[in-house]
Amino acid sequence: MKVVILLGPPGSGKGTVAERLRGDKGGYVHFATGDMLREEVSNSTAVGQEAEGFMKRGELVPDEVIIRIVETRLEAGDPTAAYLFDGFPRTLVQADLLDESLAGRGAKIDYVFFLATPRDVILQRLTGRRVCKACGASFHVTNIPPAVEGVCDACGGELYQRKDDNEETIANRLEVYNRQTESLISRYEEKGLLVSLDSDQGVASLMAEIDAKLQSGVDA
Ligand SMILES: [Zn+2]
The missing domain is CATH 3.40.50.300 (P-loop containing nucleotide triphosphate hydrolases)
Structure with missing residues (x-):
């Protein structure tokens, strides 16, 4: 093991x-x-x-x-x-x-x-994170931006910012x-x-x- x-x-x-x-x-x-x-x-x-x-x-x-x-x-x-x-x-x-x-x-x-x-990397990563409401896919406003702002590449769902981010x-x-x-x-x-x-x-x-x-x- x-x-x-x-x-x-x-x-x-x-x-x-x-x-x-x-x-x-x-x-x-x-x-x-x-x-x-x-x-x-x-x-x-x-x-x-x-x-x-x-x-x-x-x-x-x-x-x-x-x-x-x-x-x-x-x-x-x-x-x-x-x-x-x-x-x-x-x-x-x-x-x-x-x-x-x-x-x-x-x-x-x-x-x-x-x-x-x-710490500044963590803050940058988490405050910029956007998550798809429909499928849960994770994006980032600058590091991993979706093709269309606010829209999930995978399913077209709406992206939002988690409350604890x-x-x-x-x-x-x-x-x-x-x-x-x-x-x-x-x-x-x-x-x-x-x-x-x-x-x-x-x-x-x-x-x-x-x-x-x-x-x-x-x-x-
Ligand atoms: Zn999605």
Whole structure:
């Protein structure tokens, strides 16, 4: 089993990297905690129902519940597959639980990729983002402009700016993210697993750097 963790603040391009690594393109099974939670809830599994209880009360889903969802997936998955964790672990407790769970399977984390992104780049990326109301496709007023302003290239739907893509909300999201992630980053740095990448270098060269690391084998 190969295990790679992807860390990065909102606007770091994490979604783009995950997209390139998963499925037939990159061969990685993509585990995004948010998606997994939603699936368990909508399939009404035991752990999904438990998670839903917390969500309905407006509480954070506890680390133990999150790790059980991850375990269920690992259990059902191919033990020789390569896994990409995205948005997980989020806390040191989750990181401990993940280490334990992997150790129980004779596996361990191979790399933790951190997409380091300057604050002004994040602001520029997020405030310029426009999303299609109909299909959810993402554009950017200057970086990825649609052919016709305000209109989705893919489906002709109307583009809008998400409410939380304004400067003040972004600043808050970043603060929360940094506070949450600081200790995770030092943990993985101390273990020699952290690979810090400059996310502002263009997708092609960023992916080349990631691929080179992944192909160099488990040497960390
Ligand atoms: Zn669209």
